[in-house]
Amino acid sequence: MPPTEATRPAAVVLDVNETLSDLGAVGDRLAAVGADPQVAARFLPAVLRDGFARTLRADPLPFADVAADVLRAELAGARLDRPLEDAVAHVLGAFDEVVLHPDVAGGLRRFRDHGVVTAALTNGGLATCEALLERAGVREDVVHVLSVETVGPWKPHPAAYGHALDVCAVAPAEVLFVAVHPWDLDGAAAAGMRTAYLDRAGTGTYPRHASTPSLTARGLDDLARQVLAD
């Protein structure tokens, strides 16, 4: 059945880290300072673990502060090519040079061309996200650039999704929330949004204990084609 007006979303809200951006630069810089590959494997899950933990006890921290503390712990025992704090700063600096996945720009443009309100909603910093979109030349295709730092709690706390709903001024059911992370889609679904899982690797696995995503696509361009049926 082709999508109809009834299923076309009024707004598409997109996660940012790994959903829009390729964080490969972070792993590259970790390797450059002397960290072993296990540190790169653990870095992002550990940042989310600790960021979520702070939200659970109602005292959330900025992403950069959590990330710096995780890096200090992970790099403390490593044989680094520079002092620890310099290594931490160098790795965090990678967030200022990460790029978008190649499917993102075309997908964003297509949604905008069809009058869909686009918003980015990140657990990361607002300025970092703005800079990412500017560097990639897609800032004008994202109507609202939003960070949980404005409200405090990190996704998947309901208040984080509520912030996007407030700014976009739409009902939850009118939103298609897009992410590569099941925990994020699950939170958006709990907030009443429809969800689209970007499965770039095409693994086809999805957590049994998460709500099933409304749509699955190989990239944002593929998703736009599915949703807009053009």
Add this chain to the structure above:
Amino acid sequence: MPPTEATRPAAVVLDVNETLSDLGAVGDRLAAVGADPQVAARFLPAVLRDGFARTLRADPLPFADVAADVLRAELAGARLDRPLEDAVAHVLGAFDEVVLHPDVAGGLRRFRDHGVVTAALTNGGLATCEALLERAGVREDVVHVLSVETVGPWKPHPAAYGHALDVCAVAPAEVLFVAVHPWDLDGAAAAGMRTAYLDRAGTGTYPRHASTPSLTARGLDDLARQVLAD
């Protein structure tokens, strides 16, 4: 200044995974089924990430269900020596054979000998924790074996620590909470407990954005000596 009655806790509440137990068996089984070392590095942070995420949206899941989903996702693309579900079951089975760190039994015994109420509070399953303590021959030295599954929210949600306070029937300030994980100590401190950080590796680093632990020790036996001053 030596500890006095004023600083001796009425109860010692202990985290379980990695604080009491050595999860090396999990890594061994991951390697045995064919997972690369990055999967072992990421496994526990990813389980906590996803378990915390479910608590954030007020729909917590049992530890074993979260762990199974993480393993399915992590192992889906790997070259395994057996079918995926068999590999997941084999790795999860490691939790039935993990052992205590060598400093734990002596420390527990010393607290019990001095009349301190001891409790284990795990984000894992209650039966798994009971079995761990039975296998190690220390079950009688732990007065209360508790799991967040009884109340729902995972640590560091305040309700998880509240469960231990209720069962031990003590005020928060009378409790010394013991863990190797800063996120857990931070949650216990937010709940009003004193905290003891077990730093077995002796790294000496602690997150800048976490509350400073009341005590630091190299193991549970060392901690008991510090607290009981005998």
